[in-house]
Amino acid sequence: MDFELTDDQRAFRETLRAFVEKEIVPVATEWEHSGRYPTEIVAKMKEMGLFGLTVPEEYGGLEADMVTFALVFEEIARGWMGVAGTIGSHSLSAWMIARHGTEEQKRHYLPDLASGARRTGLALTEPGAGTDLQGIRTRAVRDGEHYVVNGVKTWITNARHADPLPVLVKTAITEPAHKGMSVLLVDAGTPGFTVSRDLPKLGYKGTETCEVALEDVRVPVSALLGGEEGRGMQQVLSGLEIGRVNIAARAVGVAQAAYDAALSYSRGREAFGQPIAEFQAVQLKLADLATEIQAARLLTYWAASQADGGKRVDMEAGMAKYFASEVALKASLESMRIHGGYGYSQEYVVERLYRDAPLMAIGEGTNDVQRLVIAKALISGKGKVGW
DSSP states (O other): OOOSOOHHHHHHHHHHHHHIIIIIHHHHHHHHHHTOOOHHHHHHHHHTTGGGTTSOGGGTOOOOOHHHHHHHHHHHHHHOHHHHHHHHHHHHHHHHHHHHSOHHHHHHHHHHHHHTSSBOOOBOOBTTBSSOGGGOOOEEEEETTEEEEEEEEEEEETTTTBSSEEEEEESSOOSSGGGGEEEEEEOTTOTTEEEEEEOOOSSOOSSOEEEEEEEEEEEEGGGBGGGOTTOHHHHHHHHHHHHHHHHHHHHHHHHHHHHHHHHHHHHHOEETTEEGGGSHHHHHHHHHHHHHHHHHHHHHHHHHHHHHTTOOOHHHHHHHHHHHHHHHHHHHHHHHHHHGGGGGSTTSTHHHHHHHHHHHHHTTSOHHHHHHHHHHHHHHTSSOSOO
C-alpha cells in the first residue's frame, strides 16, 4: 500500500502549483468579479499541454494517468475553480472521442483537441431533463446521409468555443429509452446551431455556461460517435465516471483553498489580545476541516487509482464526488465563519469559494444520485466496502 505520488506525478504537481501561484491566484479575484474571460490563462494551459490530458500520445496528447488527471483539477481549482471548468468538460469530451470514436473521428479531432487549437464540451442537460438523461427530448432523425437535429441543451460549459460539441440525442424512440440514444459530434458553425444565451450564475465564473439551440441542424452520419446508433447513454456514462473524479478533485482544491485561507487569517487576526487561532473554538474548526479535507483527498485519489487499474469506478467515483463536494461546502462556510465579517467581503477569497462550492454538489450528477449509485453497487455486489 503506497500513499505517495510517483516522482513524475510530484514533479508535475509542482509545475502546476507554480503555474497556479504565478498566473492564476494574482488575478482570479479581480477577473472573476469583473466577468473577464481568462484568455491569457487558457493560452498558458495550451502551452502546458493541459488540453491533451485525456488524449492518447499517438494523437499528440499527454495521455495522463487518472491520478495525474486529478492533480491537475485539484491544483487549478485551488486557484480558481472556474478555470478548471474550461478544461474539465473538454477533457471529458476528448476522453469520450478517444475511447469511443471511430478511427476517422479520432484522427480528425484529437490532434487539435490535444493542442487546444480546438476546444470541446458536452451537451447533455436540457431545460426539462437534468438528472434524468433518458428524459431528453432532443431528436435526431435520419435523412439520407445526414441527421436532422432539433432540441435545446442547457448548462453547457465551453459552448461558445466548442468545436465539435458532442450532443446527446434520441435517434430512435425505444423502450427502454437509453437504447435509442446516441451522441453526435456537431461542428461549430453548422447552420441552425446557435448559442442562444449565457446563463447567469452564483459562482463558477470565468468560463462560459450557455444554452444552445439546434433548429433543423443537419449533421453528417459520419459524426455519429463510434458509428453506431443506440450507444450514446453508455458512452456518456463511461465519460461521467472520470468526470466525477474531476469534480471530486476540484472540490478538494476549493476545500483546501478555504482551509488555507482560514488558517492564515486565524494566525494573523487578533481579538481580546491574542490571535484567534489560540481560541479553542477556532482550533476545533480547523481540526475538523483538516481531517475531512484529507479524507476527501484520499477518497478522490483512491477512485483515480482504481480507474488507472482498469476498473469501472461508478461506486468509487460516486463516493469521492459525493464526499469531497460536501466537504467543500462545509469548508467554505466554516472558513467564512472564521473570517467573520471579512469573509463576507469581496476583498477576501473565501466569498468566491463559498459561491463556487455548491456546483460540485450538483454537477456530474447530484449528490443524491451519487448516493443511489453507491447503494445500488453495494446491494448488487458489484461494489463493496472493506478488504
